Amino acid sequence: MVKNHRTIFHVDLDAFFASSEERENPHFKGKPIVVGANPLNGKGRGVVSTANYEARKYGIHSAMPISKAWRLCPKAIFLPVNSSLYERISYAVMKILANVSEKYNGKFEQAGIDEAYIDLSNANNFHNHTYYPREIAEEIKTAIREREKIIASVGVGPNMLIAKIASDFQKPDGLTIVSPQKTQAFLDPLDIRKIPGIGPKTEIIFRKLKINTVFDLRQLDQPYLYDLLGEHGISLYESARGKDKREIAKFHETKSVSNDYTFPNDTDDLSIILPEFFPIVRRVIALFESQGFRNFKTITVRVRFSDFKTHTKSKSAGYSVTDIETIERDALRLLWHFVPHSKIIGKTPSRRKKIRLIGFRISNFS
């Protein structure tokens, strides 16, 4: 690996919903499968979520009206979206990827139910062996195929943009590695629609101008693109040159779970506030636990007053869902900052503002 460049992997599961159905029902293998709305013999509304590669041969693709898919291939197997199945498989695949990332000292970011980025710029282990992207990409594909019976495509590039375009390049079961030196040569012949950020609307604008490939796009200067598309035009100017400065955001650091409650009437009465506060705390913890987590670092209490000004107080410590008493005690201490103390001991009415909303959030999962 060239050390002064980043090495970013993008892993994308192929026709994920349809492959999950094939995995669960091996007799579907080799048959066209369409996951999405009920086709109702061609009268159904709604769209295709995913079609497997067999169904794509009939011209069926995601986001197409389900009625059209039915007309193109009435004998296809039409299935409803089975979210809990896909989430279960996704969770297992993401675990494999997070482990690979950890093994090689990388950074991992889940980008969707069926895609993730891994930054392996500094891939090495305690033997200080330098790994080649191809070995690691093969390792990833093999692990997902053998353990989860799902096919993945992997793209490797000097940034997230190139890695994502590369993973799409040889789908299904693809493996494409684009070195920094070959990035422009890789991009130039591609159709403009291969650039994430060029959707159907932008496509129409470019086609009218006879801009069909990335090479064509690269002939337009920044002021022209700005006039045409505003800030979006500037970002496409960068994309056409294979530039992308985004960093892998570690999934666990950004995640949080929260809940809040708005009182029917603004109040400063603790006998009204507290019976609402503890259930919010417990709901948040239960939601967190149901996602398979146990530990987190930070709790935050949020209060909105009658004048709509919102304040927060946080505390960081090592919390576990098994110790709900500590969480409730610390949360209450944070809430204390916002309630009128005179009310606590039931004396003179406070001149402080009344409370409109209370909220509780946990973050920094570990």
Ligand SMILES: [Mg+2]
């Ligand atoms: Mg996919």
